[in-house]
Amino acid sequence: MKARIAQFLDQLAFARGLAKNTRSAYGADLAAFSQFLEKAGVYSPNEVERRHIVDFLAAQKEYGLAVATLARRLVAIKMFFGWMQSEGLLDDSVAAALQAPKLWRNLPAILTPSQVERLIGAAGGDSPRARRDRAMLELFYACGLRVSELAALRIEDVHFDAGFIRCTGKGGRQRVIPLGSAAEAALRNYLSEARPVICRQPDQETLFLSRLGRPLTRQTLWRLIVGYARAAGIAERVTPHLLRHCFASHLLANGAQLRAIQEMLGHADIATTQIYTHVDAGRLLAVHRKYHPRA
Numbered sequence: 001m002k003a004r005i006a007q008f009l010d011q012l013a014f015a016r017g018l019a020k021n022t023r024s025a026y027g028a029d030l031a032a033f034s035q036f037l038e039k040a041g042v043y044s045p046n047e048v049e050r051r052h053i054v055d056f057l058a059a060q061k062e063y064g065l066a067v068a069t070l071a072r073r074l075v076a077i078k079m080f081f082g083w084m085q086s087e088g089l090l091d092d093s094v095a096a097a098l099q100a101p102k103l104w105r106n107l108p109a110i111l112t113p114s115q116v117e118r119l120i121g122a123a124g125g126d127s128p129r130a131r132r133d134r135a136m137l138e139l140f141y142a143c144g145l146r147v148s149e150l151a152a153l154r155i156e157d158v159h160f161d162a163g164f165i166r167c168t169g170k171g172g173r174q175r176v177i178p179l180g181s182a183a184e185a186a187l188r189n190y191l192s193e194a195r196p197v198i199c200r201q202p203d204q205e206t207l208f209l210s211r212l213g214r215p216l217t218r219q220t221l222w223r224l225i226v227g228y229a230r231a232a233g234i235a236e237r238v239t240p241h242l243l244r245h246c247f248a249s250h251l252l253a254n255g256a257q258l259r260a261i262q263e264m265l266g267h268a269d270i271a272t273t274q275i276y277t278h279v280d281a282g283r284l285l286a287v288h289r290k291y292h293p294r295a
Contacts, residue, residue, distance in 0.1 A: 001037060004045055005030045008083050019170040021148055029076035032060070045084055050094045053077055109242065110249045115234055116141055119225075122232040129211065131194035133224060135186040136208055140225075140240060142183035143167070144247030144265050147218045147240035153207040155191075160184065169266035177264050248276045 008030070012023050036056045042048060053074075060070055074095075081093040111119070120141065123134040139150060149167045157166045163184065164176045179187070200213030208216050221240060229238035236242075248261050262273040 026076040029073040118232040122228040128194035135190035138183040138186040140243040142180040
């Protein structure tokens with residue numbers, strides 16, 4: 001089983017050009033599935049039955065895994081057995097007929113615009129770190145970036161004259177995203193007043209640096225946002241991806257076209273972007289229930 005999984009992951013990397021982070025996530029999903037099968041006495045893909053997959057997902061749910069993680073694990077399993085079938089290693093894919101329940105598609109939570117203002121405002125002060133963090137928070141919200149995308153930004157990706165940034169997303173796909181005036185001002189401030197103080201190497205191209213002059217990691221960015229959410233008194237669980245949800249939801253609520261939001265988010269399929277139409281509909285429903293006399 002483990003040998004086949006390794007072959008499958010290699011195929012994802014070289015034949016499909018899947019992003020490194022996605023490949024790692026699928027590897028972790030399939031490793032967990034393999035461990036579950038071993039405990040059940042199943043060591044070969046040919047021995048796997050549909051009930052094994054269902055039991056695995058049920059056990060993972062009991063462990064408290066997030067709905068999105070459960071759905072991704074099912075996708076990884078379906079892709080793995082589909083690959084086995086396409087390679088002639090299995091006659092049929094036992095996972096082909098399995099579908100994620102509709103309830104698994106949770107609507108993303110979002111912050112209100114005033115909560116976002118409080119979050120960004122929590123990075124106050126004139127220290128190099130405060131200027132850097134304020135610029136990062138503004139960019140997260142203004143551009144809807146993934147945490148890995150922001151961490152990988154380089155100085156040459158910022159185009160002030162044209163008013164946009166260029167980032168590289170999943171699968172190496174590049175996209176252009178407008179900056180907006182607030183993010184541009186914060187970024188200019190960081191580049192002129194803070195980054196020269198932080199940067200230790202003249203040839204360092206990464207945009208956002210740690211106090212030691214090194215590129216920031218995704219984990220560090222995650223911790224920074226959680227810390228500022230606490231400082232802002234926001235009770236909701238705030239993550240970099242939540243700001244991405246806010247970016248899309250607030251644009252849609254103010255009349256932006258879904259196709260434009262899809263391009264800015266870097267979604268390959270507009271079906272992924274369409275979840276934000278449900279978020280906006282949910283907000284309208286809440287307003288209706290609160291204010292309509294016969295709701």
